[in-house]
Amino acid sequence: MKPETLLIHAGRSVDAATSAVTPPIHLASTFERAPDGSLPHGFVYTRFGNPTRQALEQALAALEGGVEAAAFASGSAATAAVLQSLAPGQRLLLPRDCYNGTANSVRQVFAHLDAQFVDMTDLAAVQAALEPAPALVWLETPSNPTLRLTDLAAVSSLAHAAGALVVCDNTWATPLGQRPFDLGVDLVMHSTTKYLGGHSDVLGGALITKTATPWWQRLKQIHVLAGAVPSPFECWLILRGMQSLAYRLRGHCANALAVAEWLAQHPKVEAVHYPGLASHPQFELAQRQMLLMGGMVSFEVVGGAAEAIAVAAQVKLWTRATSLGGPESLIEHRATLEGPDSPTPPALLRLSVGLEHSDDLIADLAQALAVL
Numbered sequence: 001m002k003p004e005t006l007l008i009h010a011g012r013s014v015d016a017a018t019s020a021v022t023p024p025i026h027l028a029s030t031f032e033r034a035p036d037g038s039l040p041h042g043f044v045y046t047r048f049g050n051p052t053r054q055a056l057e058q059a060l061a062a063l064e065g066g067v068e069a070a071a072f073a074s075g076s077a078a079t080a081a082v083l084q085s086l087a088p089g090q091r092l093l094l095p096r097d098c099y100n101g102t103a104n105s106v107r108q109v110f111a112h113l114d115a116q117f118v119d120m121t122d123l124a125a126v127q128a129a130l131e132p133a134p135a136l137v138w139l140e141t142p143s144n145p146t147l148r149l150t151d152l153a154a155v156s157s158l159a160h161a162a163g164a165l166v167v168c169d170n171t172w173a174t175p176l177g178q179r180p181f182d183l184g185v186d187l188v189m190h191s192t193t194k195y196l197g198g199h200s201d202v203l204g205g206a207l208i209t210k211t212a213t214p215w216w217q218r219l220k221q222i223h224v225l226a227g228a229v230p231s232p233f234e235c236w237l238i239l240r241g242m243q244s245l246a247y248r249l250r251g252h253c254a255n256a257l258a259v260a261e262w263l264a265q266h267p268k269v270e271a272v273h274y275p276g277l278a279s280h281p282q283f284e285l286a287q288r289q290m291l292l293m294g295g296m297v298s299f300e301v302v303g304g305a306a307e308a309i310a311v312a313a314q315v316k317l318w319t320r321a322t323s324l325g326g327p328e329s330l331i332e333h334r335a336t337l338e339g340p341d342s343p344t345p346p347a348l349l350r351l352s353v354g355l356e357h358s359d360d361l362i363a364d365l366a367q368a369l370a371v372l
């Protein structure tokens, strides 16, 4: 079935007990055994598994095209589970411009791993870093916040030739915008906090496996034993949000393209980063790899950090906040969030383009840029 249909039906069914069309939220933390000690529905205790979480996991696996999914309490918890599956001293490669929370987790919590940050857009650099062979290659594309792309098929094939497993953080592209499993990736990670939840009201994360492997069994063990699981209510909110994902994304993508095209011709804008613009340095790769160009745009104003912060200070309709994927448009001076060691250009503003009318979004940016 097509993603639009899976989003409405996967993991969901009319409730057998009540005929309720919308699935109930099973808040129970524990489940009764039959007199003979068996478990009539297979559930024991909610950390191990819960009907509402199971519904979300089935929907996520179906949507991404994998065989199984595990839902976590946040995207960062899903990332941590992958890192926990590596033994101390094991080598892994990550993108130099990966989500700064992932980089901070690797540096500050998983410092016992042998991590190397690589420019994943440079296949020669990737090839060089695969010697000595890592256990894992972590990918994230488009990157945050400069929207550079990694060629998933090319890097997966180099990594597999070196014997490494490949993970892709598919949060920004979404399962509708990019199909990592078709391009050779072994495991997909999501922050479901973003487009999948879609309403800026819940945190969540997920891992989805392409095939059932011993590594997946290990990840599932970490999932329930380390216990970074979401509550049933959070699972329900994400499932609810996912139903409208296909149609929300159409709006996000159309608005993002309109905003990016408008910014690209503005005299106070130095650079615009959006894979849907023909001026993007990897436009050809974007056309080949991405089905949708997404709702994230970043741009650099003429000047530096002070000018960028001054523009952000002037917006009235856009909200100055971090995160992405909700209906409301957000603007963020990313270097402020990332702190003094941030590699992000100081004049860069990151936009999560929401679902308002693009004319109103552009008018507000126009009056804000007039401050320069």
Ligand SMILES: *Cc1c(COP(=O)(O)O)cnc(C)c1O
Pocket (backbone or CB within 6 Å): 074, 075, 076, 077, 099, 101, 140, 144, 169, 171, 172, 191, 192, 193, 194, 203, 204, 205
């Ligand atoms: C937000 C985000 C994360 C972290 O997810 P949380 O749900 O905030 O823990 C990881 N990767 C990307 C690309 C993100 O945007």
